[in-house]
Amino acid sequence: MTYRRRASPLHAARASVGCAYCAALALATLLLSGPLALGAVVVSIAGAAVGAGVARELRRAALLALPLGLLIMAVNMLVAQGGLTVIARLGHLPVFGQTDVTLEATVYGAVLGLRAIALILCGALYTVAVDPDEVLALFRRFSFHSALTATLATRMVPVLARDARRLAEAQRCRPGPPPSRAQLMRATTSGVLDRALDVAAALEVRGYGAARRPSHGRRVRRPWSRHDFAFAASAVAIGGLAVAGRVADLLPFQSNPSLYAPVGVGGAAVAAALLLCALLPFADRRGIER
Amino acid sequence: MSVLALEHVTYSYPGASAPAIADVSLEIGPGELVVLAGGSGSGKSTLLRAANGLVPHFHGGVFAGRATVAGMDTREHGPGALAAAVGTLFQDPETQVVMGTVRAELALPLENQGEAPAAVARAVEEAALALGIAHLLDRPTAELSGGELQRVALGAALAGRPKLILLDEPTSQLDPVAGDELIALLRRLNEDFDAAIVIAEHRLERCLGFADRAIAMRGGRVVCDAAPAEFLAWACDAAPELATPGARLVSGLGLAPVAGVKAARSTLRSRGLLPDVDPFARGASDRRDRNPRRRAEESALTLDRVWHEIDRGPAILRGVSLRIAPGERVALMGRNGAGKSTLLRHAAGLMRPTRGKTRSSGRVALLLQNPTDYLVHERIAQEASPRALATVGLGDPALANRHPRDLSGGEKQRLALAIVLDDPERQAAVVCLDEPTRGMDRRRKDELAALLCELDAAVLVATHDPEFVAAFAHRVVLLGEGAVIADGSPTQILARGTYFATETARILGGAGGALVPDEGVAVISSFRTAEAQVSA
Numbered sequence: 056m057t058y059r060r061r062a063s064p065l066h067a068a069r070a071s072v073g074c075a076y077c078a079a080l081a082l083a084t085l086l087l088s089g090p091l092a093l094g095a096v097v098v099s100i101a102g103a104a105v106g107a108g109v110a111r112e113l114r115r116a117a118l119l120a121l122p123l124g125l126l127i128m129a130v131n132m133l134v135a136q137g138g139l140t141v142i143a144r145l146g147h148l149p150v151f152g153q154t155d156v157t158l159e160a161t162v163y164g165a166v167l168g169l170r171a172i173a174l175i176l177c178g179a180l181y182t183v184a185v186d187p188d189e190v191l192a193l194f195r196r197f198s199f200h201s202a203l204t205a206t207l208a209t210r211m212v213p214v215l216a217r218d219a220r221r222l223a224e225a226q227r228c229r230p231g232p233p234p235s236r237a238q239l240m241r242a243t244t245s246g247v248l249d250r251a252l253d254v255a256a257a258l259e260v261r262g263y264g265a266a267r268r269p270s271h272g273r274r275v276r277r278p279w280s281r282h283d284f285a286f287a288a289s290a291v292a293i294g295g296l297a298v299a300g301r302v303a304d305l306l307p308f309q310s311n312p313s314l315y316a317p318v319g320v321g322g323a324a325v326a327a328a329l330l331l332c333a334l335l336p337f338a339d340r341r342g343i344e345r
Numbered sequence: 346m347s348v349l350a351l352e353h354v355t356y357s358y359p360g361a362s363a364p365a366i367a368d369v370s371l372e373i374g375p376g377e378l379v380v381l382a383g384g385s386g387s388g389k390s391t392l393l394r395a396a397n398g399l400v401p402h403f404h405g406g407v408f409a410g411r412a413t414v415a416g417m418d419t420r421e422h423g424p425g426a427l428a429a430a431v432g433t434l435f436q437d438p439e440t441q442v443v444m445g446t447v448r449a450e451l452a453l454p455l456e457n458q459g460e461a462p463a464a465v466a467r468a469v470e471e472a473a474l475a476l477g478i479a480h481l482l483d484r485p486t487a488e489l490s491g492g493e494l495q496r497v498a499l500g501a502a503l504a505g506r507p508k509l510i511l512l513d514e515p516t517s518q519l520d521p522v523a524g525d526e527l528i529a530l531l532r533r534l535n536e537d538f539d540a541a542i543v544i545a546e547h548r549l550e551r552c553l554g555f556a557d558r559a560i561a562m563r564g565g566r567v568v569c570d571a572a573p574a575e576f577l578a579w580a581c582d583a584a585p586e587l588a589t590p591g592a593r594l595v596s597g598l599g600l601a602p603v604a605g606v607k608a609a610r611s612t613l614r615s616r617g618l619l620p621d622v623d624p625f626a627r628g629a630s631d632r633r634d635r636n637p638r639r640r641a642e643e644s645a646l647t648l649d650r651v652w653h654e655i656d657r658g659p660a661i662l663r664g665v666s667l668r669i670a671p672g673e674r675v676a677l678m679g680r681n682g683a684g685k686s687t688l689l690r691h692a693a694g695l696m697r698p699t700r701g702k703t704r705s706s707g708r709v710a711l712l713l714q715n716p717t718d719y720l721v722h723e724r725i726a727q728e729a730s731p732r733a734l735a736t737v738g739l740g741d742p743a744l745a746n747r748h749p750r751d752l753s754g755g756e757k758q759r760l761a762l763a764i765v766l767d768d769p770e771r772q773a774a775v776v777c778l779d780e781p782t783r784g785m786d787r788r789r790k791d792e793l794a795a796l797l798c799e800l801d802a803a804v805l806v807a808t809h810d811p812e813f814v815a816a817f818a819h820r821v822v823l824l825g826e827g828a829v830i831a832d833g834s835p836t837q838i839l840a841r842g843t844y845f846a847t848e849t850a851r852i853l854g855g856a857g858g859a860l861v862p863d864e865g866v867a868v869i870s871s872f873r874t875a876e877a878q879v880s881a
Contacts, residue, residue: 058445060483188449214439225718227695228711230768234721242721245750249717253440260397261443261501262428262457 058187063107064336067343068282070189075290076103077181083297083329084173089306089316090162093169095326099293099333100176106337109183116179117172124168131164132156137311163310211254218246282343285336292332300325346416347372348430348509348541349396354410356391356400365391366565369410373543375508378535380552381545382576382587383562384786385753389545392562393511396543397433398424415508429458432502432540434512436784438494438519447473447489447497448482451504458505472504475537476530490681492523499527503534510534512544516551517784520681521809521844528552547786550589550848553577554605561587577602586788590812590848593862598869609852613869620856620872644706645671645803646692646775651701653687653827661687663827664701669775671706674797674804676814678838678845679824685807686714688824689777692805707774710802714780716761720749728760733767737796755789759796778806782813791816811839811847815860821845835860 060066065073080103083096104113133151138159145154194201222243226233234242300306306322309315350372357364366388373379381389394400401408402423412419415430432454435441444450451469460468473479476496481489489497495515502510512531516524532555535542546552553559559576561569561584569579577592581602585593591609592602603612613619646669653662662684669675677685690696691703693711712719722728726745734740737759749760758781766773776797782790794816797804808814814821814835821838823831823845831838839846840855849865857868 057485057487059485059488060446186446188445191444191449221713221715222718224690224695225713225715226721228693228713228765229719230708230710230765230771238721246717250440253435253437254443256399256403257435257441257498258443259399259403259424260428260431260433261454262425263453 058183058185060186061108062344063109063184064282064340064343065103065107065184065286066186067280068286068336069277069279070186071193072283072286072290073185074181074190074193076286076293077177077185079290079293079297080180080333081174081177083293084170084177086297086301087306087325088166088170089308089318089322090166090169091316091318091322091326092300092306092329093166093173095329097169097173097176099330100173100180102330102334103180103337104176106334107180107184109180112183113176113179116176120172120175123175124172127168127171128161128164131167132161135160135163139312140314159310159312159314162314166308166310211250214250215247218250219243222246280342281339282336285339289332289336293329296325296329296332346375347413348375348377348415349373349543350411350413351392351395352411352413354395354408354412356395356409357407358391359405361406364407364565366395366562369395369565369567371560371567371570373509373541375541376535376539377557378532378542378555379544380549380556380559380573381543381562382549382559382580383545384586384788385755387562388565389562390513391565393433393513393543393545395419396509396511397431398422398427425457428454428507429505430508432505432507432510434495434499434502434510434515436514436517438491438498441498442486442489442494442501445485445487446482447478447484447486447500450486450497451482451500454501454505460505468504468506472500475503475534476500490523492519492526495519495523495527496530499530503538503540506538506540508540510540510542512542512546514545514547514784516546516548522680524548525551547784549587550591550605553589554608556604573604574602577604586786586791590862591852594849594852594865597862597866606848606851613852618869618873620853620869643671644668644704645673646706646709646805647702647704648688648691649702649704651688651691651698651703653684653691653696654699661827662691662698665824665827665829667822667829667832669803669805671774671803672801674817674819675806676818676821676835677805677807677824678809678811678814678821679830683824684827685824686779687827689779689805689807692775692777705775708768708771709775709777710765710773711777712758712762712765712779712781714783716754716757717750719761719764720757723748725749725752725760729763729767730769732769733763734760736766737763738792739763755785755792758785758789758793762796773802775803775805776800778804778808780808781806782808782810787812811845811850812861815839815847 080096080100084093087093101113104110133154136155138157140158141155142158142161143156145156148154226239305325307315307317351369354369355364355367369392381392383389391400394404395412396414398419400406414427417427417430419427442450444453448469451472452465455465455468473482476499478496478500481493481497486494486497516527519527528551531542531544534540544552553573556573559571559573560567561576561580569576571579577588578601580588581592581596588602589604591606595609595612596602598618600612603609610619648665648667650664650666651662652660652664654660665688677688679685687696689711691698693709695711720728724746725739728749731740739756739759749757752760766776781793790813794813797817818835821833821835822829823838836858839860840850840858843851847860849862850860853859853865853868859865859868
């Protein structure tokens with residue numbers, strides 16, 4: 056899963072705005088705890104993925120995240136003993152002791168799992184929709200070498216994955232018993248070190264070792280596009296709604312001793328506004344090609 | 346003032362018993378285009394690394410003498426400081442491109458030099474336009490082909506307008522089309538920019554034609570430094586492995602060798618030696634119809650209407666049918682993406698056809714492109730049996746305890762071949778090799794061709810190298826868009842082509858079906874004799 060420039064409003068927005076948009080969605084995930092609010096965030100991310108043309112990538116991320124969400128839910132079911140509504144008595148289990156599964160612990164686990172899935176999806180949306188080179192340019196002002204190292208590590212992932220596929224194919228071509236895991240690990244490590252040396256040499260001749268701060272010449276100011284404004288406004292609105300919803304406790308959620316998640320007009324309005332703010336910038340599709 | 350000056354430079358890598366370059370002195374002036382020739386291990390790459398400061402700053406080791414680049418002494422200025430004056434392009438495009446998009450890649454060296462953003466943006470645009478990659482600027486580098494990646498790496502080397510550009514076998518990992526495009530690009534850049542270019546290359550016929558000078562290295566020393574024509578005259582005499590096929594053809598006729606197909610043709614024409622014969626006219630002999638096994642009833646490998654269709658993707662092979670007789674040596678040619686590597690994988694059973702069948706009379710050994718992938722042990726003797734090592738010419742007991750990764754490229758190739766052949770219980774009925782000559786010098790190619798000719802098994806080799814095909818193949822199969830578009834003797838396929846053709850065939854226009862210089866000399870001699878008889 057890597058960034059690829061697509062014709063979408065989110066891809067057309069500058070990286071700083073794209074970062075802020077994804078960060079606002081993540082903030083809403085962390086601040087709002089009601090199932091309705093989290094559901095609205097997840098639907099917003101899914102809608103954003105469709106609007107940005109990266110639905111397939113996010114579906115793959117969701118499939119990877121789903122087992123983690125279920126695991127969190129299952130562990131909470133078994134570990135948390137709070138709640139009044141017992142739905143299953145499992146008796147005495149090794150490690151867990153006397154275990155009663157309650158509806159409240161199950162729902163709370165599901166909410167935690169949903170939150171984890173939403174956070175993973177925010178990360179996935181950032182990965183496929185925000186240009187990492189532009190992000191590097193943003194962080195270069197603070198720590199050029201660290202930012203480049205991070206970018207390089209990302210760039211090397213597909214290269215090393217291809218190397219691994221090649222190595223596996225070559226080993227299938229060897230007659231006789233296959234080499235041991237230790238031998239393969241040693242060969243792989245040697246290959247990676249060779250690659251690293253080549254990359255280091257390439258970086259040296261590109262002047263990486265003598266990297267200097269940019270001179271204070273006239274900066275090329277990229278004018279703010281309609282998409283920059285739209286997503287920046289969306290990020291501010293989502294962040295504001297999340298903070299307001301949390302401070303005003305518009306979407307309360309309690310799971311102990313019994314479930315309490317009333318949906319008032321205020322809460323429903325926050326969820327609807329969140330959805331609207333997240334998806335509205337995708338409506339304008341002018342100037343999205345580069 | 347020279348752009349690069351080396352004065353008695355001697356350098357040894359850490360722990361090496363002998364210097365990689367010894368007492369090298371040379372000067373390269375502004376705007377010069379210099380070709381660096383020599384076999385593997387002759388010191389070409391080390392010389393280039395001494396010119397960009399990687400030697401000694403990056404590699405360590407012992408350095409003696411003085412190297413000056415654009416007035417900067419490399420002892421005092423490391424590669425980072427020299428980067429403003431020297432652009433470097435290495436062999437492998439994969440490891441030179443480090444950023445996510447082409448635009449960021451072109452900008453990186455300038456940003457490292459602390460250039461202002463406006464200057465960076467302008468230089469990126471200009472480099473992209475000069476190299477014809479403006480349309481790629483916002484493409485992710487992970488999606489580019491090898492040729493495109495190498496262009497991008499060249500763009501990054503050029504973006505800072507360096508005075509000197511160093512290229513270390515830049516075409517060795519590319520298919521011939523991408524390689525020729527890159528060389529043509531260099532030629533134009535050399536004319537447009539005033540940068541001096543030093544290019545180390547094995548396929549000299551590609552670039553000698555427009556070089557100002559050629560420098561030959563052997564054992565780390567400069568053994569010839571002359572204009573291309575003089576260099577070729579020296580090579581025909583003292584280092585035949587460095588002489589281009591065209592030069593050997595012209596020299597074989599007793600004439601002074603020249604660089605390039607056009608110059609060779611013109612030389613022959615001016616002396617009335619260019620036969621105007623249709624190679625496939627009625628009665629013309631097929632010099633390469635020497636395939637006694639073709640009509641054999643039994644088959645070592647059969648592909649019966651094999652299709653390879655990718656799920657939600659294209660069809661890579663489209664109903665390929667092919668029969669290879671035992672002992673037959675077949676070259677598989679075609680441009681990148683034609684399906685050659687996929688076909689070899691099907692032959693070896695690494696892939697299953699989506700339609701059609703593959704059958705073989707025994708084990709199919711497959712040697713993939715990167716021989717290092719096969720090497721997993723600490724000693725050569727552990728990799729294959731003594732018999733298999735002896736078969737590929739690595740039976741010397743002195744080699745047994747060496748680390749496989751310390752071998753040269755050609756030796757690694759042979760060791761990997763020994764590994765895939767090494768099964769005493771099931772001898773290979775077919776040996777498949779995927780691009781085995783990439784980055785090899787001519788001597789190593791000749792050795793490999795001789796080795797393939799000695800094998801008892803049928804041989805199927807995917808390659809872009811027509812000279813190598815002419816040296817070993819009984820038969821050539823040309824693939825295009827996943828289908829067989831031509832299947833015949835090397836003469837039928839290589840004598841008439843322009844792209845899939847040897848240099849001798851291109852010079853002679855396929856006359857007499859000659860593919861290699863010796864055959865060309867024989868054709869012209871017989872043509873002269875026939876003419877003399879007619880005049881008499």
